[in-house]
Amino acid sequence: MKKTVRAHTNIALIKYWGKRDEELILPMNSSLSLTLDAFYTDTSVRFDETKTEDEFYLNDVQQTGSSLKKVQVILDLVRQQSGISHKAVVESQNHVPTAAGLASSASGMAALAGAASAAAGLELSRKDLSRLARRGSGSASRSVYGGFVEWQKGTNDLDSHAVPVDDADWDIGMLFILLNKKEKAVSSREGMKRTVETSPFYPSWVESTEQDLIQMKDAIQNRDFDTLGKLTERSALKMHATTLGAVEPFTYWEPDSLVAMELVRTLRSEGFHCYFTMDAGPNVKVLCRMSEAKELQRHLASRFGEDHVLLSGIGEGLKELS
Numbered sequence: 356m357k358k359t360v361r362a363h364t365n366i367a368l369i370k371y372w373g374k375r376d377e378e379l380i381l382p383m384n385s386s387l388s389l390t391l392d393a394f395y396t397d398t399s400v401r402f403d404e405t406k407t408e409d410e411f412y413l414n415d416v417q418q419t420g421s422s423l424k425k426v427q428v429i430l431d432l433v434r435q436q437s438g439i440s441h442k443a444v445v446e447s448q449n450h451v452p453t454a455a456g457l458a459s460s461a462s463g464m465a466a467l468a469g470a471a472s473a474a475a476g477l478e479l480s481r482k483d484l485s486r487l488a489r490r491g492s493g494s495a496s497r498s499v500y501g502g503f504v505e506w507q508k509g510t511n512d513l514d515s516h517a518v519p520v521d522d523a524d525w526d527i528g529m530l531f532i533l534l535n536k537k538e539k540a541v542s543s544r545e546g547m548k549r550t551v552e553t554s555p556f557y558p559s560w561v562e563s564t565e566q567d568l569i570q571m572k573d574a575i576q577n578r579d580f581d582t583l584g585k586l587t588e589r590s591a592l593k594m595h596a597t598t599l600g601a602v603e604p605f606t607y608w609e610p611d612s613l614v615a616m617e618l619v620r621t622l623r624s625e626g627f628h629c630y631f632t633m634d635a636g637p638n639v640k641v642l643c644r645m646s647e648a649k650e651l652q653r654h655l656a657s658r659f660g661e662d663h664v665l666l667s668g669i670g671e672g673l674k675e676l677s
């Protein structure tokens with residue numbers, strides 16, 4: 356049986372940064388994200404008794420090495436749970452603009468978890484889909500749901516999963532300022548590990564993020580956009596500060612990242628409701644009011660170029676296409 360599932364990407368407003376268990380992918384802190392509709396992955400899976408190896412095609416190109424290995428983590432878990440021993444054929448189409456340089460592991464691993472479990476005949480709850488996606492990539496646990504989503508760090512494999520927080524249907528959008536599509540020098544997996552193990556700033560990150568998360572959930576409940584935005588910026592800046600204390604120190608920022616952050620601050624001082632965030636790369640994302648997004652996009656595009664500023668609305672959770 357072949358099953359096809361779509362998952363959208365998500366951007367964390369309270370970041371996930373650091374694991375306490377690398378195999379189970381259990382995080383040091385809970386995180387909170389927004390699922391977005393502009394970027395998504397469609398993945399088909401079928402288990403095939405005639406195959407002697409798993410096959411993984413990404414945008415029609417067969418993958419080997421570490422990319423295939425990540426997919427096999429999920430396939431093996433599904434085989435274990437379903438009792439199926441056949442190899443699988445996995446076909447993924449990533450709908451992320453080629454120049455974007457945006458990570459796709461969140462939508463990719465979530466779509467794979469959905470398609471592989473459905474193809475194996477497992478009827479998993481959303482909670483169990485989130486747990487399965489988590490094993491591929493931490494951030495993927497959040498792409499199971501739409502809108503604002505919290506990944507609760509939990510205490511073990513069973514209770515570390517995402518929960519929906521709010522559908523975000525209240526004048527919210529996100530702009531993506533695409534600065535660089537180069538492969539990052541320090542992968543997020545390696546960056547987190549190095550920071551947890553060596554940065555003296557790391558304990559303060561974990562401690563203070565707990566408070567930020569409580570405050571952010573209050574802000575969402577009260578639809579208090581400016582508090583939401585301020586907490587978003589604070590979480591990103593604190594996460595990136597931890598990397599400067601690591602041994603060897605590193606940063607994902609590039610000169611243009613700073614230019615973009617400063618421009619967001621300037622536009623805010625001119626009356627726009629906009630707040631930046633950054634992940635494990637130089638691109639800057641801007642949380643904004645959807646009603647102001649087009650005008651903001653024009654301002655940002657006049658500095659970074661039209662092709663480099665993309666707008667997204669709110670996305671929905673995992674969806675079975677066929």
Ligand code: 2P0
Binds near residue numbers: 386493635
């Ligand atoms: C996040 N990031 O919350 C954080 C913020 C990057 C910065 O989750 O090792 O691909 O597969 O669990 O989920 C990117 O890392 O890492 C990420 P793994 P993942 O979105």
